[in-house]
Amino acid sequence: MAPGLLLKKSNKKLVLILGDQLDLNGAALKGFDSQHDQIIMVESANEAQYVWSHKAKIALFLSAMRHFAQKLKDKKYPLAYYSESSKTITEVLREHLTQNQIQHLVCVEPGEWRLKQAIEDLASEFKIQLDMREDSHFFCTHAEFREWAANKKELRLEYFYRLMRKKYSILVEADGNPEGGQWNFDQDNRKPYPKKGPGITDAPAEFKPDAITQEVIKYVNQTYPEHPGSLDQFHWPVSREQALKALDYFVEYRLRNFGIFQDAMWTDTPFGWHSLLSSSLNLKLLNPREVIDAVLKAWKKNALDLSNIEGFIRQILGWREFVRGMYYLDMPQMAQDNFYDHQRSLPKWYWTGDTQMHCMRDTVGQTLQYGYAHHIQRLMVTGNFGLLAEILPSAVCDWYLAVYVDAIEWVELPNTAGMALFANGGRFTSKPYIASGAYIKRMSNYCSSCKYKPDVRFGETACPVTNLYWNFLIKHRKQFDGNPRTRLMTANLNKISPEDQKQITLHAQHILNHLDEL
CATH class of the missing domain: 3.40.50.620 (HUPs)
Incomplete structure (x- = not known):
């Protein structure tokens, strides 16, 4: 019939x-x-x-x-x-x-x-x-986001975030001004760990697999034996009750140091002070309203630093809502965008972590172990390399969608294609987020025992990230020189002699032709 x-x-x-x-x-x-x-x-x-x-x-x-x-x-x-x-x-x-x-x-x-x-x-x-x-787990509806975005020359998080703060009276004083006199405490929230490392860090909440989860683990290991990753350290919340416990634990023990070190990276410190609530939020085990309420209550109760609180709320009320709006505004074009026409294949070690680059080995290694890496590891390590190495954006996006437990396309694709890879040509970002090995050295200890040297631009010991960074600037000099936010990069490039720039380009071609061997 x-x-x-x-x-x-x-x-x-x-x-x-x-x-x-x-x-x-x-x-x-x-x-x-x-x-x-x-x-x-x-x-x-x-x-x-x-x-x-x-x-x-x-x-x-x-x-x-x-x-x-x-x-x-x-x-x-x-x-x-x-x-x-x-x-x-x-x-x-x-x-x-x-x-x-x-x-x-x-x-x-x-x-x-x-x-x-x-x-x-x-x-x-x-x-x-x-x-x-429409999903009721968000503050901003599609219609509201479309109305906000209409006829804007630039779609920027900062302006959207301020609108959301005002609309919901979150960290806003009675006169409409921001709590603490400023909307954004980024300058206080981007510090590396001390030189001796992060010290004692309260571990995140863990949940011992119950009978249902044990049965699932057995099934997945038997059914998908060749798939990447491990289930030996599976401690994610899988129920509403566990998610609420994870939220309570975070605000009680880990929120106090979240903000200042949210961008910091360190070997054998896969979770830092991060909340690890994104998977529960994205599965809808938690509602973002109750997460923000819990953070605000902890701020008042424990007299936590405002920069911590604002930094966390910006991720939930600001960025999370913003990228969802952009996803539904720009799909399906967003999945096809390739501003730089990059076509290279994803290096095989993205699936194994078997590379001599310590930053990539550590980030990919913990990703395979836990299905997790925090936002800077994703943006400025694996994402940064994907852009500099001219990898096909859809291949990078598929990898992110595959390997992270919190990756659902509405949140993964805008973050990867739009922010990390600049695949849409700056539709909602003001510049490509690229950096040399110097940034990774400043924000981590990855470089201290690596065979590659972050301050060497070409040659046998040159850091691939550093070399490809300068090669990228050489190739796209006109674009970067025309953007006030990136003009300093090309100013520094102009300080490098023409001969050294030639050597950078030659070495970059060797790296790009042998990505699997790094």
Whole structure:
């Protein structure tokens, strides 16, 4: 029977809940009638395989989904749960719609454009009513963001962030001015660790795998043995209760030093003072409103430094909301952008960490171990190298989407393609975020035992990051010289002799032709 010719009709609603929408109070379940409606959840192997996903990412999603499904069952909600399916989500949906008399499909807008389009196409094919609701886990709606962005010559986080602060009266005084007299405390929040290292750092909250998670870990190891990463250190929160404990632990023990050292890097210090709440936020185990409320309460209670608080809130209320707005504003073009026309393949050691560059080895190594690296490691180590090495943006983006437990396309793609790789030509960033090995040396201890020297521009001991940085400036001198924010870079380039610039270029060609051997 053709999908559009179902003989019997039903006013029953089918509610699709995706793996990153695990909230009993989420928009999908608003108005849910447990006497008539049904929920469907799908574990799809395709979601783990369309990019070569880290084992920890697969395990986190499956465990969180199964914990959420158990909550639905405890509430006696009608649930069709398809576990370990070899089919795509829409293929399972197609079969379920065919076998049941469904005329009304409800879901929250997916966080990936491809899935959004697939669901819309399926509903159109079946001629059923599709109620695709906007995700209520954000402060700014699509309409509000489009209104803000309309007719602006420059789309910049800072102006959007101030608007959000004012609208929600967060760190804003009664007269509308910012708390502490300034909107941004970046200058206080970008310090490296002391020369002797970070010292004693309170470890983040860890959660021992329960029976559900242990079963998932066993399944993932058996089903995806060749996928990157390890599950030996899997301690991520997988339920609402665990996520709340992780939030409480962070604000009680780790928030106090988050801001000042949020950009710092150090070997064997994979988590620093970071919150590790992004996976819980992105799975919707936590709501950003309650995270901000908890941070503000801790600030008042413990008299924490305002720069810490502002730095954290800017990431949640500012950047997180901003990149989501940009994703839905610019897709699907954002995924295709390639401003510099870079075409090189991703080096193999992005998947193994087997490189002599200590900064990359440490960052990729901890990524494979935990499925995690903090924002500066992603932006200024792996992302910076991806741009300088002229790697195809989509290849870098696929890697980020695959290896990080908190990576969902709406947040991953703008950060990687738009910010780290400048693939959209500065649509919402004022400059390419590139740096030489000198920056990595200043912000970490990676360079102290590396065979490559961050202050050497060419030759056998030259740091590849440093060499490719100067090569990039030489190649794109006109662009950088024309931007007031990058003009100092080309001014420094002009201090390098023509002969040395030639040697830089020659050495860069050798590096670019042998990326797998670094």
